[in-house]
Amino acid sequence: MSEAVRAKAQETEALVEDVNRAALPEPAGPDSVPSLQAAAPDQADEIRSRMDEIDISDTQSIVSFGSAAQAELQEISQSMLQGVRNKDVGPAGDSLRGIVTTIRGFSVSELDVRRERSWWEKLIGRAAPLAKFHARYEEVQGQIDRITDDLLKHEHVLLKDIKSLDLLYEKTLQFYDELALYIAAGEAKLAELDSDAIPAKEAEVEAAPEDQQVMKAQELRDLRASRDDLERRVHDLKLTRQVTMQSLPSIRLVQENDKSLVTKINSTLVNTVPLWETQLAQAVTIQRSHEAATAVRDANDLTNELLTANAQNLRESNRAIRTEIERGVFDIEAVKQANADLVGTIQESLKIADEGKARRAQAEEELTKMERELRDTLAAAKARRDGTGDTAAGAVPASR
Incomplete structure (x- = not known):
């Protein structure tokens, strides 16, 4: 490993230690949604401000109730997905790629370079990957440098991901707490409708003249329908909060895995790669010694073959010559x-x-x-x- 790569690996050790020392706050429990009556004064003001976002006569305000809390979280997620390809997200990327290729009319298996070639591809002579062939003729030091460069790139990407996940965790936690406020505001609004607005509208229907009762009854049905829409929206927010709470430990688990990988990569760069070089140097010496021993063995085998062949030839030639010498002029x-x-x-x-x-x-x-x-x-x-x-x-x- 070159000195530059070793220096880079040592520089990242401090970053790895900082990342490992960072602590993330714990989320509140699923039953921590405060009510308007039991909330602290500052929380009560936050809940009332979110209640003001609801216009019971506007269906869009009900449908979009709570969506503003996810805007910043969505921006962070989009920034993390910027430039990410399907191959970088594992099985999820494979599923997404399968959907896209199905829509476009391609076969997913045709795009997999690791698959076995079909008989038709073998028949038409489609070339197989030549990575192993080329690797045989590459210099070992160059291969080690490329491996260390790749490991450094992975380490830097993982460090960046860990910081991004820190921010994503914080924003997800804020979104989780924000959902609690929206749920509290929605429930308070439902209680207000059930206790005040709907009974008042019912009284208006009863007190309305006969020619206006149909209109007042329709207004009551619309109010009740909006109330039910808000109740369903609050229920969706509760489900979203539950899923958000489940995503928090998932983010932390991914962070822990990334931290472990960063630590392992750094250990590999600082400790393992030099050991590789030592072992490879020994392997080169052993291989050269083996080749020299093979050459000596071949030379000895050739000498033995020559001695054996010459002795055999001498014996056969002597037999023929002596036989002719000992023969008379006439048999x-x-x-x-x-x-x-x-x-x-x-x-x-x-x-x-x-x-x-x-x-x-x-x-x-x-x-x-x-x-x-x-x-x-x-x-x-x-x-x-x-x-x-x-x-x-x-x-x-x-x-x-």
Whole structure:
């Protein structure tokens, strides 16, 4: 936290103490409405002056009876609501906003930035809030300064609200006491009408000539109607006073909450924010140490992986090399196969030679036989040609 912010936070401590020391007067009880007869002289004069505001023949004076007491209170309330948006008044603001948006044809849910996006919005790619994304890349000190600035703004607003609530409480209490005077004046006026004006008007009706009785009777009915209107107005003032009395502890409760919040904010600015900075500084150091440890671990893991991989590669390469070195020029299996093939070739050659020799011997026998048959045939043919007789001819086989 910067020195300027720390100085502002310390300056507000005195204001917080002054606010906490302020005491508000207690309101009188609901049964404290004085009567005209039992009131003190100064109160009796106040009551009579308010009775003079009533013109029993003027309906407007009856309807507006007591409304002047609320004028100053209304001005204070309006000044407090000046510039306030719906979001600043919580659920009440949500209700008011719901009414306005309903009248204007909008959907309240569409205006809520915290709601879940619909499938259609996801389909058309409507962007989600990017606050978390941007917060990742903001400087921590800048975020702390913004938080402290926001807390200071809230503190100043709450201090202003507390003072405004003090004034609102005082004016509400004055309005509460003023209502008591108006109620007393109204009841005194009702008693005066019941005891004097109405009986006198009734006597006038009885004493009036026959041609004026209808008019006098109407005046009596109007007087009684005005009397009933005044009685209802006094009853409304009593209800208003009761509600006003209920609002006084509400104002005090809001003030107490605001005072507690101001005290908490001031404590946060003076004590908690420096603790944040200390803890965040430790977190930065811890994170950097963690990152360094991670880098060392990755380096060690890489070294172990290289050692393991090199040892494995060396083993496999040595196995291949030594295997090739220890091999002969020719593999025994290849020599054995070649020898077997050679022996088989020789045996096959000898077998073929024997078979050829046998076939040649058989062919010689056939040739000898054929030669002998041919010689005999030629000899027989020669003898026949020479005419040596049938004997020789019969010895020769007939030609085909």
